[in-house]
Amino acid sequence: MTDLKEKQERDQWGSKLGFILAAAGSAVGLGNLWKFPYTAGQNGGGVFVLVYLALVLIIGFTLMMAELVLGRHTQLSPVGAYRKLRKKWAWVGFIGVLASYLILTFYSVIGGWIIKYIVTAFQGGFNTTDLGALEGVFTAFISSPVEPLIYHGIFMLMTLAIVMGGISGGIEKFSKILMPGLFIMMIVIMVRSITLPGAMAGVEYLLKPDFSKLNLSVVLAALGQVFFSLSLGMGVIITYGSYLGKNESLPESSFFIPAIDTAVALLAGLTILPAVFALGFDPAGGPGLIFITLPGVFAKMPLGSFFAILFFLLVLFAAVTSSISLLESAVSFFVDELKWNRKAATILLGVLAFVIGVPSSLANGVWGHITFINGLNFFDSMSFFAENLLLPLSGLLLCIFIGWFWGTDKAVAEATNNGKIKFGLAPTWSFIIKWVAPIAIGFILMQSVITLF
Numbered sequence: 221m222t223d224l225k226e227k228q229e230r231d232q233w234g235s236k237l238g239f240i241l242a243a244a245g246s247a248v249g250l251g252n253l254w255k256f257p258y259t260a261g262q263n264g265g266g267v268f269v270l271v272y273l274a275l276v277l278i279i280g281f282t283l284m285m286a287e288l289v290l291g292r293h294t295q296l297s298p299v300g301a302y303r304k305l306r307k308k309w310a311w312v313g314f315i316g317v318l319a320s321y322l323i324l325t326f327y328s329v330i331g332g333w334i335i336k337y338i339v340t341a342f343q344g345g346f347n348t349t350d351l352g353a354l355e356g357v358f359t360a361f362i363s364s365p366v367e368p369l370i371y372h373g374i375f376m377l378m379t380l381a382i383v384m385g386g387i388s389g390g391i392e393k394f395s396k397i398l399m400p401g402l403f404i405m406m407i408v409i410m411v412r413s414i415t416l417p418g419a420m421a422g423v424e425y426l427l428k429p430d431f432s433k434l435n436l437s438v439v440l441a442a443l444g445q446v447f448f449s450l451s452l453g454m455g456v457i458i459t460y461g462s463y464l465g466k467n468e469s470l471p472e473s474s475f476f477i478p479a480i481d482t483a484v485a486l487l488a489g490l491t492i493l494p495a496v497f498a499l500g501f502d503p504a505g506g507p508g509l510i511f512i513t514l515p516g517v518f519a520k521m522p523l524g525s526f527f528a529i530l531f532f533l534l535v536l537f538a539a540v541t542s543s544i545s546l547l548e549s550a551v552s553f554f555v556d557e558l559k560w561n562r563k564a565a566t567i568l569l570g571v572l573a574f575v576i577g578v579p580s581s582l583a584n585g586v587w588g589h590i591t592f593i594n595g596l597n598f599f600d601s602m603s604f605f606a607e608n609l610l611l612p613l614s615g616l617l618l619c620i621f622i623g624w625f626w627g628t629d630k631a632v633a634e635a636t637n638n639g640k641i642k643f644g645l646a647p648t649w650s651f652i653i654k655w656v657a658p659i660a661i662g663f664i665l666m667q668s669v670i671t672l673f
């Protein structure tokens with residue numbers, strides 16, 4: 221009886237499209253627009269893209285479906301979901317929650333940079349293509365001690381405010397308008413970028429793999445990026461799956477979400493890197509890439525300031541739909557498991573995430589010389605710990621759990637609504653989740669662990 225009542229009270233997505241766009245809203249964020257282009261730039265361009273695509277196909281789709289299955293089957297968020305199926309596994313759900321929370325702390329710092337750029341665009345600040353000047357502006361901003369912290373605080377407050385009110389109605393409506401808007405905008409800016417003189421070198425850099433640049437660290441970076449960008453290994457997709465109706469097709473959703481996410485990442489790459497080449501910048505320039513080269517592109521566009529405002533606003537929205545899912549993951553843990561009041565949990569966790577983010581912000585300037593893991597500053601250490609250790613660990617355990625403990629037959633039954641939906645790839649999926657994915661993820665996780673010593 222209580223079970224039935226719980227089910228009735230639990231929110232569900234309004235439509236299939238709404239769900240896919242909301243999940244894509246969590247997936248599409250700074251990972252695609254900010255991180256993908258510069259990570260590709262640092263890891264050999266085309267060869268990184270190729271490895272990335274291969275990993276999305278093999279691991280991304282598989283884990284996406286595994287998380288959706290787990291969430292919808294149990295109708296619970298991660299810790300509860302694992303516990304319901306096997307009591308002893310509840311802590312695995314917790315790894316994901318921890319990972320998403322740690323990511324939130326520095327995600328918000330970058331989110332703050334985006335807000336700063338919206339303000340700059342409003343002030344008409346994008347009127348030069350001189351990269352030295354653009355780089356100077358960016359570096360001066362992120363390395364200053366106080367200003368980035370204010371923007372970091374504003375971003376966190378926005379996230380906190382949305383999560384505090386509950387998100388079920390809002391997220392879906394918001395994403396339905398936002399995602400197509402972002403997509404169209406990206407195409408417009410990409411066209412400008414690839415038609416700049418000299419831009420073709422960038423297109424080639426991104427699409428023509430140079431296999432001499434293939435090495436283990438490229439694969440490592442690509443897998444970390446797959447997890448980060450698809451919101452995998454963090455319990456977010458499990459939670460979103462728990463709001464799914466029983467007649468949706470999980471194989472179909474597991475295809476569309478990564479497809480949309482990857483399309484946006486490629487679009488972002490094709491926007492940023494051609495501009496990098498056209499304006500004579502270093503593709504391996506790192507996290508500043510979008511902040512330094514895009515303003516240069518806007519300066520070369522008619523109505524540049526207008527496009528700049530619109531673009532960074534859309535990036536901000538994309539970042540917020542991701543950050544709320546990051547915070548929601550920890551909040552729902554406090555509410556469901558520790559029985560906290562939602563408002564109190566949100567405020568406490570939001571404020572704490574801001575505080576933990578402070579050293580990440582300062583690591584770009586005054587605290588840049590203080591190193592933690594592998595000689596990395598605080599910001600990079602947090603990112604390494606969460607993305608290269610916690611996410612693969614949680615993904616590996618997910619595969620082992622479904623493949624070897626709960627059983628792929630039960631998972632496939634859930635995914636296909638007990639055989640009502642045709643899923644010809646079921647044997648392939650089962651084989652990947654039992655063998656290919658755990659071996660590949662385990663190997664890469666080991667490499668990350670080895671670099672610690």
Ligand code: PHE
Pocket residue numbers: 246247248249250251252320323448449450451452454456542543545546
């Ligand atoms: N996938 C998001 C991005 O690419 C980040 C994110 C990770 C959001 C995990 C939620 C959960 O920006």
